[in-house]
Amino acid sequence: MRKTSARLLALLSLLQARREWPGALLAERLDVSPRTVRRDVDRLRELGYPVAAVKGPDGGYRLGAGTELPPLLFDDDQAVALAVALQTAAMTGAGIEEAAARALTTVRQVLPARLRHRIDALRITAVDRPGNGLAPQADTEVLLALSTAVRARETLRFDYRAPDHAPASRPGTPPPPRRAEPHHLVTWGGRWYLVAWDLDREDWRTFRVDRLTPRIPTGPRFTPRELPGGDVTAYVATRFRGAHHPDSAPDWPCRGEVVLHRPAPEVAGFAHDGVVEELAPDRCRLTLGSWSWPSLAALIGRFDADFEIVGPPELSAAFARLGRRYAQAAARSTPGTPGPPHRPGTSDAHADTP
Structure with missing residues (x-):
């Protein structure tokens, strides 16, 4: 026994x-x-x-569930999964980094040596886009309040801070609180967002959680509306790719095709969600998308290779606009070098910019 x-x-x-x-x-x-x-x-x-x-x-x-946290029992796979999850907590932007680090230390102390070696071999670092710094963190209490409202299907009232560069609608007068039916709490690019039906604008909106301050108490309960497309992942991808209509397909609004004078294996590693097709040992066909035509042209230019434009015409026009813009910038930076001749009636003032 x-x-x-x-x-x-x-x-x-x-x-x-x-x-x-x-x-x-x-x-x-x-x-x-x-x-x-x-x-x-x-x-x-x-x-x-x-x-x-x-x-x-x-x-x-x-x-069952209790009022206190008793000692827990995990098998090997559960212990490793827990430690990995605690290491990746710094990437969530949820403001729990210090607590996650302490929890990881506690878990590591009680792990058998065979598991501790596996955890110590894994090192994860949260890195955001160069020059952009880590994404603003959302307050843990705000995340909990929003999650509770989503689960309880209660209308939210909240203050929403506009971006620092956005002009105030009425200087000196705080804007009225927003009212929305919260549906999903999601992460995208290291930031937290609330997907909700905006009651005042009668449309779906995504709100950055780090700019949101809930008001208490919450409003009445509501019957959830159907999210466009029925899938929150596709909906959020659509919005952040620049498609403003909620029924738009979850794809880039601008998609073009070029033939690059580079081997397909060299291009494939940097094409992200683009499609690369090998045409010859030193050439490939690249189909890529972006949120604007100039942005797409700039993405293709970063491959630093000669290319031919397959289409559409909007992509050719974007390359022409960027070419004039770059040539003018280069001329202005070189004293005594005249810029390209300006044709009457032409202007880039209203061209789309990335």
Whole structure:
């Protein structure tokens, strides 16, 4: 027969594996009497585990949620997954980095050596776009408040801070609180966003959580509306790719095609969600998308290779605009070098800019 401590761990592992266990089946699995099972259940309760008795012909037990956090039992895969998740917590922007680091230290201390080596071999660093710094963090309490409102389907009232570069609508007068029906809390590019139906604008909106301050109390409950397309991932991808109509396909609004004078393997590693087709050892066809035609032209230019434009005409026009813009900038930076002749009636003042 197992020692009491080992038997308690085995009993706890069984209780975590399924919702309910008949007492007789637990006794059989542990190779003890039903009376011993009852005593071991009482010991687990003394340690803080909320083991509830289940009524029925055979009787049984269920591990429930308690008011305190008792010691936890994980298998090897669960322990490794937990440690990896704690290391990646710095990338969520949820303001829990310090708590995650302390939790990781606690988990690491109790890991067997074979698992500790696996965790120590993994090092993850949160890196945002160069020159942009890490994305602004969302307040943990705000995230919890928004998540609660989403789950309870309660209307939100909140103050929303405009970007620093945006002009104030009425100087000296704070804007009225926004009202919205919260549907999803999502992350994108290291930032947290709330996807909600804006009651004042009668349209779907995505709000940056780091600019949002909920007001208390929340409003009345609501019946959830159907998100355009029915899929929050596709909807958010559509909005952030620049398609402003909620029914637009989750694709880039501008997509073009060129033939690059570079080998396909060299291009494929930097094409992101583009499509690369090999045409010859030193040439490939690249189909790529972006949120504007000038932005797409600039993305293609970064491959630093000669190319031919396949289409569409909007992409050719964007290259022409950027070419004039770059030539003028180069001329202005070189004293005594005249810029390209300006044709009357032409201007880039209203051209799309990335």
